[in-house]
Amino acid sequence: MRGDPGGAVDMLSGVTLDELRSELRAFVAERDWARFHSPENLAKSVSIEAAELLEEFQWGAPGDEKRQDVLDELADVFTYCLMLADVMGADPVEIVRDKLRRTREKYPVDRARGRSAKYDEL
Numbered sequence: 254m255r256g257d258p259g260g261a262v263d264m265l266s267g268v269t270l271d272e273l274r275s276e277l278r279a280f281v282a283e284r285d286w287a288r289f290h291s292p293e294n295l296a297k298s299v300s301i302e303a304a305e306l307l308e309e310f311q312w313g314a315p316g317d318e319k320r321q322d323v324l325d326e327l328a329d330v331f332t333y334c335l336m337l338a339d340v341m342g343a344d345p346v347e348i349v350r351d352k353l354r355r356t357r358e359k360y361p362v363d364r365a366r367g368r369s370a371k372y373d374e375l
Contacts, residue, residue, distance in 0.1 A: 270346060274339055277332065295337040302329040 281287050306326035309315050315323055338345045359372040368375070 277336060290336060290340055292340055295333055298333040302333055306330055
């Protein structure tokens, strides 16, 4: 891994998050779509794509024949999340790690392990 969180290397693909963000920025710039990418519009898109992902599971777990459809919807959700973070000037790795730190405090292992109870019920 590199020194900065955004430069973290994906262990499967070898691509850094910064490289992926640059690729997304170039894709958007080539199409002159940045003008449509307000935080509000991107947040709506995250929700819409998440609903499309959920739709793949509407009538039960999809079989292998639907795997690519599920992965495509997951990619859409992830893409819009990355673009929203980018527009807001937030480092995705940093915000996930910060949230994970706070969630660890809310759900200590000794009380939360193996339980799905909300933090205020632990």
